[in-house]
Amino acid sequence: MVAVLGYSREQIIAAVQDMYSVVATAPTAEFHFPVGREAAAALGYSPEELDGLPRSTLESFAGVGCPWHTDVIREGDTVLDIGAGAGVDALIASRRVGASGRVIAVDLTPAMVAKLAATAAENGYDNVRAMEGSAEALPLPDESVDVITSNGALNLVPDKRRAIAEMFRVLRPGGRMQISDVVIRRPVTVDCDSDPRLWVECVVGATVDEELLNHFRDAGFEGIEVVRSLDYFAHSPSAQTREIAASFDAYSTDLRLRRAQRAPSRIAQFLRRADPRRAAAALWRRGLAGSAALAMALLACYGTLAAIGLLGLAGIGIGLNETVWAGAIVVFALATAGILAIGARYHGSWIPAITGGVAAAAITGTMFIAYSLAVELAGFLVLAAAVGYDHYLRRRHQSRVLGLHDSGQQATAPQP
Numbered sequence: 001m002v003a004v005l006g007y008s009r010e011q012i013i014a015a016v017q018d019m020y021s022v023v024a025t026a027p028t029a030e031f032h033f034p035v036g037r038e039a040a041a042a043l044g045y046s047p048e049e050l051d052g053l054p055r056s057t058l059e060s061f062a063g064v065g066c067p068w069h070t071d072v073i074r075e076g077d078t079v080l081d082i083g084a085g086a087g088v089d090a091l092i093a094s095r096r097v098g099a100s101g102r103v104i105a106v107d108l109t110p111a112m113v114a115k116l117a118a119t120a121a122e123n124g125y126d127n128v129r130a131m132e133g134s135a136e137a138l139p140l141p142d143e144s145v146d147v148i149t150s151n152g153a154l155n156l157v158p159d160k161r162r163a164i165a166e167m168f169r170v171l172r173p174g175g176r177m178q179i180s181d182v183v184i185r186r187p188v189t190v191d192c193d194s195d196p197r198l199w200v201e202c203v204v205g206a207t208v209d210e211e212l213l214n215h216f217r218d219a220g221f222e223g224i225e226v227v228r229s230l231d232y233f234a235h236s237p238s239a240q241t242r243e244i245a246a247s248f249d250a251y252s253t254d255l256r257l258r259r260a261q262r263a264p265s266r267i268a269q270f271l272r273r274a275d276p277r278r279a280a281a282a283l284w285r286r287g288l289a290g291s292a293a294l295a296m297a298l299l300a301c302y303g304t305l306a307a308i309g310l311l312g313l314a315g316i317g318i319g320l321n322e323t324v325w326a327g328a329i330v331v332f333a334l335a336t337a338g339i340l341a342i343g344a345r346y347h348g349s350w351i352p353a354i355t356g357g358v359a360a361a362a363i364t365g366t367m368f369i370a371y372s373l374a375v376e377l378a379g380f381l382v383l384a385a386a387v388g389y390d391h392y393l394r395r396r397h398q399s400r401v402l403g404l405h406d407s408g409q410q411a412t413a414p415q416p
C-alpha cells in the first residue's frame with residue numbers, strides 16, 4: 001500500500017474513522033498496535049476489572065495506557081469518556097459511578113459508537129450513553145461533567161489545543177481528569193505530520209511530552225501529575241512501528257489533573273507562552289539550536305556593526321571593547337560547532353560537526369590572531385553550510401525511519 005501525502009484535516013479524520021471502524025468491526029484483523037483483552041492486561045488493567053466486561057467491548061480495546069491508576073472517579077459522578085471506542089473504560093466507569101452516576105461516551109467513529117451503544121443496551125449498562133462527536137467540539141454543555149477520562153484519543157486529534165479547551169469548557173470547576181496518551185520526546189519535523197497513515201498509528205500525531213503538559217497548564221489545568229510512563233510500543237507487533245517509536249522516543253503516559261476554578265486570563269496565557277525557556281527548549285528539540293547559535297554569532301558580528309554605523313549616522317559615537325565583541329562572536333560560532341557535534345549522535349554523520357569546527361576555528365583565528373575579512377566571510381559561509389547540511393541529514397534520517405520517499409511526498413505502509 002502506498003499513501004499519498006498532502007492531506008487535509010478531513011483526510012486525517014477519515015483515516016482515523018477508517019482505521020477504528022476496522023477495530024470495531026473486525027478486531028481480529030492485523031494492526032500495528034495491540035488490540036483486545038490481552039493488550040488491556042499488558043497495560044495494567046487488573047483481571048478483576050476486565051472480568052465481567054462484555055466480550056464485544058474487550059475484543060476492540062485499543063487503549064494505550066491504564067488511566068485507572070489515577071483513581072479520580074467517585075460514586076455518583078458524571079463521567080465523560082473522550083474517544084471511548086468500544087467502551088472498556090466507559091463500562092468500568094459505569095460500575096464505579098453506580099446507579100446515581102452516569103457515563104457519556106463520545107467517539108468520532110460511528111462504528112465504535114454503534115458497537116458501544118448496542119453492548120451497553122444488551123448488557124444492562126443503563127447509565128451509559130454513547131454519542132458520536134469530536135473531541136474538538138464536544139456535544140455537551142459548559143461545566144456539565146465531574147470527571148473526564150480518555151485513553152489513546154488525544155494523539156489522534158488534529159487540533160490538540162482546541163480539544164483541551166473543550167475539556168476545560170465541559171468540566172465543572174475543580175473537575176478531575178484521567179488521561180492516558182502517547183507522547184514523544186523528539187518531535188517529528190519532516191513534512192509528514194499530516195500523513196493519515198502515520199497519524200493513525202499514534203506516533204506522528206503525538207505531542208512532545210513537555211509541550212502536552214504545557215497545553216494543559218495554558219488551558220487552566222492544575223495539579224498535573226504524571227502517574228505512570230510506559231513503553232507502549234514495545235508491545236507493537238510491527239518491527240517498523242517499533243523502530244519509528246524508538247526514533248521519536250514515543251511512550252505512553254497516564255496523567256491525573258484538575259480543572260482550575262477559573263480560566264487563566266489572556267495576559268497570564270500570553271506570559272506563559274512567551275516564556276523564553278519554552279522557546280529555547282522547543283528550538284533544541286526541533287534540532288534548531290545550531291541555527292539559533294549561528295544567528296546569534298551573525299547578530300553579534302554584523303548586527304553590532306550595523307548598530308554602530310546607524311548610531312554614527314545619528315551623530316552618536318559609542319566606544320566598544322573589541323576583545324569583548326570578538327569574544328561574543330567566537331563564543332556563538334564555537335557553540336554552533338558544538339551543537340553540530342551533538343547532532344552527529346542523531347543522524348550518524350560527523351561531516352557537519354567537522355566542517356563547522358573548522359569554520360569556527362577559522363573565525364576564532366581571524367578574530368584573535370590576524371584579522372581578514374575574506375576569512376571571516378568564508379568562515380561564516382562554511383558554518384552556515386554545515387548547519388544547513390545538519391538540518392538536511394536530520395530530515396533525511398526522519399524520512400527514512402518513517403518510510404517516506406526521498407521527495408518526502410510518499411509513504412509506504414509499515415511492514416510487520
Ligand SMILES: C[S@@+](CC[C@H](N)C(=O)[O-])C[C@H]1O[C@@H](n2cnc3c(N)ncnc32)[C@H](O)[C@@H]1O
Binds near residue numbers: 083084
Ligand atoms: C486508540 S483508540 C482508543 C479507544 C478506547 N479509548 C479504548 O481504550 O479502547 C482511539 C479512539 O479515539 C477515537 N477518536 C479519534 N479521534 C477522535 C476525535 N477527534 N474525537 C473523538 N474521538 C476520536 C477513535 O475513533 C478511537 O475509537
